Structure formats: C-alpha cells, structure tokens
Amino acid sequence: MKHHILILVENLPVPFDRRVWQEAVALIDAGYEVSVICPKGRGHDKSYEVVNGVHIYRHPLREAVSATGYFLEYFTALTYHFCLSFRVRRRRRIDVIQACNPPDLLFLVALLHKVLFGTSFVFDHHDLSPELYVSKFGRKDLLYRFLRFFEKQTFRLADASIATNEAFRDIAVERGAMAPDRVVVVKSYPEASRFRPTAADQSLTASGKHLIGYLGIMGQQDGVETLIHAFAEILHVRKRSDINCLIIGDGPELNRLKALTARLGLGQQLQFTGYLSGPTLLAHMSAFEVGVIPDPPGELNDKLSMNKVFEYMMLGLPIVQFNLGQATKEAGEAALVVPEHSPKALADGILTLIDDPARRQKMSMVGRAVAERDFCWTGEAARYLKTYTDLFRRRFEAHDQRHYSAS
Missing domain, CATH: 3.40.50.2000 (Glycogen Phosphorylase B;)
Structure with missing residues (x-):
C-alpha cells in the first residue's frame, strides 16, 4: 500500500x-x-x-x-x-x-x-x-x-x-x-522548462521608455513602499520621464500602496497588475529591463532565499537590491547591491543600470548562465x-x- x-x-x-x-x-x-x-x-x-x-x-x-x-x-x-x-x-x-x-x-x-x-x-x-x-x-x-x-x-x-x-x-x-x-x-x-524568457507584452514596451519591475507578495516586510518612493524620486526629483514601473502581485498592503502611488502623483507611469501567472506573467516580466528587490535588510530578510531572485535570474534580468546576506550570495554578479537602505539610494541603483545597457547585458548573461547551471x-x-x-x-x-x- x-x-x-x-x-x-x-x-x-x-x-x-x-x-x-x-x-x-x-x-x-x-x-x-x-x-x-x-x-x-x-x-x-x-x-x-x-x-x-x-x-x-x-x-x-x-x-x-x-x-x-x-x-x-x-x-x-x-x-x-x-x-x-x-x-x-x-x-x-x-x-x-x-x-x-x-x-x-x-x-x-x-x-x-x-x-x-x-x-x-x-x-x-x-x-x-x-x-x-x-x-x-x-x-x-x-x-x-x-x-x-x-x-x-x-x-x-x-x-x-x-x-x-x-x-x-x-x-x-x-x-x-x-x-x-x-x-x-x-x-x-522554478521549473526551468516553464520559466523562461518569452515575447514581451507589446503594450508595456512603449517607444523610448525603459521598464523596471517588481514581482512578489506585498506585505509590510517586503519593502514595496520603498520602491514606490524611489520611483517618485526618479520621476519628480531626477525628472526622468523615460522610465516606467510595473508591480506584479498582490498582498495585504496592495490597496495602501495604490493609494500611496496616487498621493505621490505617479500617474500612469507606475502600474499594478495584481496576481499574474503562466504565459501572461512571463510576457510581462520579459518586458522588464531591471528587476527590483526592495526588501529591507534585517534579521529576517538577510537569511531568506527569495523566489524573485531565482525568477529574475532565470529570465536574465539584472537585479537591483539592498545588502541582503542570502540574496546577495545567491544573485552574485547578477545583482547591483545598494549599500544604503533608502529610496534615494535605490533610485541611484536603478538609474545606474538603466543608463548602462552594456552592464545590464553582462549581468543578464551572468544571471542566465548561473540559473541554467545551478537552478x-x-x-x-x-x-x-x-x-x-x-x-x-x-x-x-x-x-x-x-x-x-x-x-
């Protein structure tokens, strides 16, 4: 039996x-x-x-x-x-x-x-x-x-x-x-045969626009609020209207984060998709040029293996993240680690990669190679x-x- x-x-x-x-x-x-x-x-x-x-x-x-x-x-x-x-x-x-x-x-x-x-x-x-x-x-x-x-x-x-x-x-x-x-x-x-780059959703690839993105749960400890403030810095302070942001997922903080986005006047340049899966998820993520991990450093996040690290690398996305022990170890050279935990520093990291396509390409190749070998x-x-x-x-x-x- x-x-x-x-x-x-x-x-x-x-x-x-x-x-x-x-x-x-x-x-x-x-x-x-x-x-x-x-x-x-x-x-x-x-x-x-x-x-x-x-x-x-x-x-x-x-x-x-x-x-x-x-x-x-x-x-x-x-x-x-x-x-x-x-x-x-x-x-x-x-x-x-x-x-x-x-x-x-x-x-x-x-x-x-x-x-x-x-x-x-x-x-x-x-x-x-x-x-x-x-x-x-x-x-x-x-x-x-x-x-x-x-x-x-x-x-x-x-x-x-x-x-x-x-x-x-x-x-x-x-x-x-x-x-x-x-x-x-x-x-x-993730299953490598099912989680691979695909044709990007054309509605997300506006001419002259770069797309950064986040995938994951939106709880209090996930740092999505920091990403929103970083994007406000990029849009309003740095005056970079050539960048859009897409946030994929849901969670208990979703409605509050949407309200924060409206208060900061981020308009149509920061969008929430809600929960996505399957080909739709891959088509959205394949439009990203940078994957963001805004989770704050601390006793918890320093020890976590985050699914989005593996998912970003499997899709060949260069990563911007804070100094998280386990995530930094797992992402390696596929990640740009921002030493200071602040929206301004995160904005700096995002713009560093957006303005350096050669570096993004190298990080993408490194991430994909590690993922294909080890994941x-x-x-x-x-x-x-x-x-x-x-x-x-x-x-x-x-x-x-x-x-x-x-x-």
Missing part, C-alpha cells in the same frame, strides 16, 4: 504555493499518496478538490494586520487544521505529516497524530517565524518569546527538517538542536524525496529493532 503524506500549509493556498505544489507533485510521481490542508484564496476557493492526484482541503483565512490579528489568524487556522486532519484520516491512514511554516504552531497537529497514531513528522522550514513577527511589528515582546518557544518545540518533535537554504539548515542545527543528518536543504527553484528543481526534488526514503528506512529499522528486542 502507498505511504500517505499529509502536508499542512497556513499562509498560502495550493497549488498557488509553488514550492509546496512542486513537493506534492514530486511525491505523487514517486508513488506516494498526498493530501494537503491549506487556506482558500488566489482563485483557489473550493473547499475540497483533487488536482493531479493531490487531495486538497481548504479553509477560510484572513491575514493579520495587527499583533492581535496575528494571534487570531493562527488560532483560527490551527483549529481548521486540527479538524481537517481528522477528516483526512477518516479517508486514509496518515503515515507522515509535513508542516510548512509559518506559523510554528502546526507541530501541535502533528503532535496529536504522533501520540495517538504514531504518525511521523517532517518540518518544512519556509520562514523564520520569530524574525517575521519582529519584521512586521518591530518588537520582541511576550508573543515573540512564545514564537521562539514554539519554534524550538517544532524542531524537537520533527523526525526530519527541510531547510530552504544553508542559513536555515544552520538554524535547525544550532537553534533547533537537530542532528545534522536529519536536516536537508531543498531550494525553491534545477529536479535535483532539489531528489533531495526532498530522499528525506522520505531515509525517514521510512529509519522507521523500518526501528520496528525491526523493537521486534528483535521483544523476541
């Missing part, structure tokens, strides 16, 4: 969450049965459906905008996950629960199933929940200390941990006290699946040991 994996996701719907969807499909292709519990949203609003063999159970969710809302969001989501996990179990025995943070409360669901049914637990470490809280609310209070406690308990319960990069692996080992052989790095690369989901999927192979091997060996001791 096939092993059954239940994946828990709190902050993004599936299959919108690309990393989780890639993992689920890899498991299906390897012969596992897979169920997912996740929120509704981004056009995925069915409470239950089966997509490509993956059973998806969805629940309502409203993202927090305050510290109190943060608690209520997680408590509500946790309640849904408890209830839906038993609905999943009524359909099929669960062999492993894989919890994808944030939050680090989902280990409680795994704990109950481990105690009652002997279910194994794999922690897929997407985000640094304590640092995320500080980034959003700017304080290390009682709730922050709770988050550190829950993170520690998550690692303590986990039979294996999947880290998104080497910095996260070090946290699992040093802060989480996990054995190094129980932690594997699996990076979030391979197939290799990451193999490491991901090995986590489960090793887990079931250890379970089998432990079962044999218990049987031998009993006899």
Whole structure:
C-alpha cells in the first residue's frame, strides 16, 4: 500500500504555493499518496478538490494586520487544521505529516497524530517565524518569546527538517538542536522548462521608455513602499520621464500602496497588475529591463532565499537590491547591491543600470548562465524525496529493532 503524506500549509493556498505544489507533485510521481490542508484564496476557493492526484482541503483565512490579528489568524487556522486532519484520516491512514511554516504552531497537529497514531513528522522550514513577527511589528515582546518557544518545540518533535537554504539548515542545527543528518536543504527553484524568457507584452514596451519591475507578495516586510518612493524620486526629483514601473502581485498592503502611488502623483507611469501567472506573467516580466528587490535588510530578510531572485535570474534580468546576506550570495554578479537602505539610494541603483545597457547585458548573461547551471528543481526534488526514503528506512529499522528486542 502507498505511504500517505499529509502536508499542512497556513499562509498560502495550493497549488498557488509553488514550492509546496512542486513537493506534492514530486511525491505523487514517486508513488506516494498526498493530501494537503491549506487556506482558500488566489482563485483557489473550493473547499475540497483533487488536482493531479493531490487531495486538497481548504479553509477560510484572513491575514493579520495587527499583533492581535496575528494571534487570531493562527488560532483560527490551527483549529481548521486540527479538524481537517481528522477528516483526512477518516479517508486514509496518515503515515507522515509535513508542516510548512509559518506559523510554528502546526507541530501541535502533528503532535496529536504522533501520540495517538504514531504518525511521523517532517518540518518544512519556509520562514523564520520569530524574525517575521519582529519584521512586521518591530518588537520582541511576550508573543515573540512564545514564537521562539514554539519554534524550538517544532524542531524537537520533527523526525526530519527541510531547510530552504544553508542559513536555515544552520538554524535547525544550532537553534533547533537537530542532528545534522536529519536536516536537508531543498531550494525553491522554478521549473526551468516553464520559466523562461518569452515575447514581451507589446503594450508595456512603449517607444523610448525603459521598464523596471517588481514581482512578489506585498506585505509590510517586503519593502514595496520603498520602491514606490524611489520611483517618485526618479520621476519628480531626477525628472526622468523615460522610465516606467510595473508591480506584479498582490498582498495585504496592495490597496495602501495604490493609494500611496496616487498621493505621490505617479500617474500612469507606475502600474499594478495584481496576481499574474503562466504565459501572461512571463510576457510581462520579459518586458522588464531591471528587476527590483526592495526588501529591507534585517534579521529576517538577510537569511531568506527569495523566489524573485531565482525568477529574475532565470529570465536574465539584472537585479537591483539592498545588502541582503542570502540574496546577495545567491544573485552574485547578477545583482547591483545598494549599500544604503533608502529610496534615494535605490533610485541611484536603478538609474545606474538603466543608463548602462552594456552592464545590464553582462549581468543578464551572468544571471542566465548561473540559473541554467545551478537552478534545477529536479535535483532539489531528489533531495526532498530522499528525506522520505531515509525517514521510512529509519522507521523500518526501528520496528525491526523493537521486534528483535521483544523476541
């Protein structure tokens, strides 16, 4: 009988969450049965459906905008996950629960199933929940200390941990006290065959205009407001009317950012597209001349592997970003790193690249070469699946040991 994996996701719907969807499909292709519990949203609003063999159970969710809302969001989501996990179990025995943070409360669901049914637990470490809280609310209070406690308990319960990069692996080992052989790095690369430059959307390539762009979520910690102020600097202070800006994506800050754009008088030169996917997304991004990463430096962003770094490089886009440790390491010579965190400095970096097409071309070639050589989901999927192979091997060996001791 096939092993059954239940994946828990709190902050993004599936299959919108690309990393989780890639993992689920890899498991299906390897012969596992897979169920997912996740929120509704981004056009995925069915409470239950089966997509490509993956059973998806969805629940309502409203993202927090305050510290109190943060608690209520997680408590509500946790309640849904408890209830839906038993609905999943009524359909099929669960062999492993894989919890994808944030939050680090989902280990409680795994704990109950481990105690009652002997279910194994794999922690897929997407985000640094304590640092995320500080980034959003700017304080290390009682709730922050709770988050550190829950993170520690998550690692303590986990039979294996999947880290998104080497910095996260070090946290699992040093802060989480996990054995190094129980932690594997699996990076979030897009599928190279599907994420390639294409014909640019001609409506975006106005004659005599350069296009800069941003792709990603628009939350408080993502720095899109800094990009808007930088573009206002370019347009109003530097008097550069030859540059347009396109912001792709959505998130809790979208309406506020649109209002800010109107107040700054950026007119039609800064546009929001909302969420895009597939060929439409690629046609829009292929019109970019520069990809911007406005995320501010800090404890959180310095350690994150950002999807947009990989996506920009796969499309051959030169990058402008602040001095972010992990992103700077991963982008290498494909990025112009702005040392000062300010809209003015970001504007300087953008104009430096816009006014130097030869440098842009060189950065584009470097980024594409690195992406074609290193950004391979197939290799990451193999490491991901090995986590489960090793887990079931250890379970089998432990079962044999218990049987031998009993006899």
